[in-house]
Amino acid sequence: MIEPNLDLLVPAYVREFEPYIPSKPDQELQKLYGCDHLYRLNNNENPLGPPPGAQEVIRRFPPPRGAVYPSGDSYYLRQEIAACHGIDPDQVLVGNGANEVIAFVIKAFCSQGDNIITADKTFAVYEWVAVFSGIEARVIPLKEERFDDEAMLEGIDAATKVIFLCNPNNPTGTYWSRDTLRAFLEEVGGKQIVVIDEAYYEFVEADDFPDGISLINDYPNLIVFRTFSKMYGIAGLRIGYLVGDLKVVDMIRRTCIVYSVNGIAQEAALACLRDETGHIRRTRELVREGKAFLCAEMAVMGLPVIVGEGNYLIVKLTGSDTLAYRKLMHEGIMIRPMTGFRYPNHIRVTMARMEAMEAFVAALKNILA
């Protein structure tokens, strides 16, 4: 048997990349940590699940349809999304989660020697996809927990192709107002692609928060990401999308994988958009209550929090967050340690039902005692 010479076959930037190891399935984790239940407060999932209409779609999906390819470009879903925003369906590209459309964008715009700009303490996938594609990722430190507009502009050079903003930011919940965003786009002046990841858009309650999609007419270099994983509670089906200017999207379409979005996901997403039962209102209430409860409890415990928009908040601990993760796992609570987001000794907690919030507080008191 002759082994392939992987040193020669694999580009250095791939060889040197550390693959992300997702956490094990809940059952395995429960076995490992010896806990009989697990509250998942680590992935910003919606504890209410999908809206009722989407639940119905999932329940009723006819098994023989499993044999049939879905629409290769999410035809009906794109029409619905376009109708919601008053845009052309061809301005929409649907992917297997927003994660997949990140890769579409980087592939479409970047080649060797180019760079992207993002922040140090934000969702890591922009940086990862760039790095394992051989593209430099310039990570600009947050300023007072916010994306630093001036420093990001200063970071731009002739090789900069894409700027990734996360609005509101995961994990800090900070955001750029309509004015800040417009001023930034004016400064960029169409020379680079600006991506706004609005994965948590539907959670935002602030009045001055910009709807990125409405700005695309004025700024055709703008691309907006949305997902059905967070507010709409179908993370398990993997579906998200991007919206951009027609000509820009026409370029990205060349690098997108057709048929990557499955049929149940497309139909469930349609049902999410058509929800009239107040799913968004119910979820927002849950998030509001959760934040109020946790902020009060953390204040009593003397632990600072970083809280803003989105269905999560950050708690600053006095010791190691990765140790706290292990201790909390033994208590049946799964949170996100923030060292990987360059926030050592911080944890991020997803807002969930009161029972889970109370269990988290009790467990935290226990492990810090």
Added chain:
Amino acid sequence: MSQDHDRIVSLQLTAQMSFLQIATHCVETAAKAFGLGKEESLKLSLATEEIFSYLGSHVCRGGILDIRCINRLSYVRVEFRFSVSTLNMGALNIAASVDCENEDDMAEMGLAIASRTINRLNIVAERQNCICLAIENDKHYPPAPKTYVVPIDVTGALMVETPDTEGVKQYVTRVAQGSPDPIRPIFFNYPGQVADMVAAGNCQVVTAVDAKGELAGGVLFRFLTTRIVEMFGPHVFQQDREGEIAGLLLDACIARTVRSKAIGLVSLTGMPSSVQSQFELLGLMNHYRHDGKTIAGQAFYRLLHEDPGCLVFTDTSLKDYLQREYSRLFLAREIREVRDQGEMKAGASIFATEVHREGSVAILRPLWPGVDYDANVKKHLLFLEEEVINSIFFNLDLGVSWHASLMAVLLANHFRPVLIIPFAGQADLLIFQYDRTEP
């Protein structure tokens, strides 16, 4: 880390005595070209002579030998790659020639002699039967000047930065001029050496400076294994702001490693108390000094990510110990016990012995299983005592089932488990230290 400065000279030949001089000349010439002094180059060439003759006669006679000389700026590394049949495996033990029955008459043989003339020797099995034996010699550098430095006065806000060569040297000089620390690695005495280590990509340095560029502290870190980063420091030069400066430097070290291959950060040489709460105490390692005194050094650890859990193997003797340690550290491990159930075992075991002359440290690792563990451990101990090596460690990879069969043997030979380094191998590493206080 960057490979830009690597310069490689490579040579392929048959392991036969008529080619000996080609090998030694090649190594000596390459070493000189790579900036090693005359004496160090000669030592590498002498070690090469020993190794070449030894391999040619005892290990892979007439087989193909790949020799690579690599310029790592602060040192030159020579790698010997060859295939070996199981029959000759035993000869790869550094202590192969030690005769337990007859202590006085220790035949001088290849690897042992080679290990004496150079700074480091190590051996790894790269694939089935494919072995890489490596020797390294450091360049000579002038020590940091002893002149007393004026206490610094750092004012206002601090920034962290990646220093240039002069900045690295200034940081190392300050460390060297600080209070003496017997556990501090020797390279901290040589600013030029650390500058070359950084330039070669073998380590990174981050410093904290004020607006005037005044140096408030620094930290040095490097990959100890492919997944574990070892941190030295943070060193703080302005004591009244220790907590702030150490915290800043630690954050910077984490920010620069967290999206690399690293899964954890270890500190084996001490750190300021202000940042210790961010770490977990793994255990204590004894450092034996040349004057015979011992100092216990604390080993600290911090995972950078969620603990994914794993499977570890043990034999009965250490099952309780592992259970206790894992529950103390809150690490999720499935502990599986291995037992000798009479299955066939054959051949001579090999231990890789990493000898660090300057620190008088030897680190042993099992490389190949065999039937002769007890005898082989004894031979190695005899050899290392003969060589006056003070600190002897034996590292087992708890993810490799056959390593567990060495546990009882090590305990019986006065090794004590001192600490577990999570994921420093296929699974966690269990580090044993030879306890010289035992009879």
